[in-house]
Amino acid sequence: MDKHKIKVQDFLARVALFNSMGAEELSRIALGTTEVRVERGGQIFQRGDACVGFHQVIYGxxxxxxxxxxxVEKVIELIGPGQSFGExxxxxxxxxxxxxxATEDTLLLHVSKPVIYREIHHDAEFACKMLAGLSQRMHSLMCDMESYALRTGTQRVVAYLLKELPETDATHITLPVTKAVLASRLNLTPEHFSRILAELSAQQLISFKGRKINILNTEALRNHAGY
Known part of the structure; x- marks a missing residue:
């Protein structure tokens, strides 16, 4: 077996969808899997292109x-390592x-549709994992809709900041994308997003410079958002 396929198998083995599979099953998946390396700013596909498989993000x-x-661009979702899209x-x-x-240098796996269909017919557990992943994505989108409808802009920003804290006692965040992209993701205009950050800063709840944000009072920030 060539080195390329061994490398793809190693990547596949780290993906939750495939991590219970044995070597033989991973070999079958690898035959229909392609590595896709995209530099920051590179386009992976355009709206209207044919969807002939799904992508899994390894890094980026x-x-x-x-x-x-x-x-006007509307950001629907930001997909990070371990997440997939297109199913x-x-x-x-x-x-x-x-x-x-790609918003940064990114490595993806593209798994072709015929391979997925073959494994679904072959393994009921694999089919259940696919359904679980799709259900999780639908639940996330429903939560987004609820947030847009029931939360203020400030509450949405605060919720995002608290979710991005790497650890429970952490206080520093580096935004993974530009403020304009993040504003669109939170269903805000860039101006509204900047105004919210300024208001939180004036209340001494956060401080920020560029993409770096420091949480000055986590508990007060939670209370501010109505948590």
Missing amino acids: QVKLSFTSVSG ALMFMGSPYIVSAQ
Whole structure:
């Protein structure tokens, strides 16, 4: 077996969807898997392109978005290591409804549709894992909709900051994307997002410079968001 396939198998073995598979099963998946390396800012696919498999992020980050007729970009999701995207459209046989762009140097695996279908027919546990992943994605999108409808802009920003803290007692955050991209992800205009950060800073809840944010009072920030 060539080194390329061994390397792909090693990557596959780290993915939750495939981590219970044996060497023989991973070999079958590897035959239909392609490494995709994208530099920061590189396009992975455009809205309307055919979806013939799904992507799994090994490292880096991918922005899923679409652009309105007026040219305004709306960021739907930011996909990081261990996360996947494209499964639902793959099963539906539909083209991509969003565009995907790497926000940093990224390595993905693209697993082809025929391989996935073959494993689903072969292994009921694998099919259940696929369903679980799709259900988790749907739940996340429903939570986003609830947040947009029921939370203020400030509450959405605070919730994001608290979620991004790397540890319970951590106080420093480095935003993974530009403020404009993050604002779109939180369904805010860049101006509104900047104004919220300034207000939180004026209340001595945070301090910030560029993408670096320091949480000055975590408990007060939670209370401020109504947690």
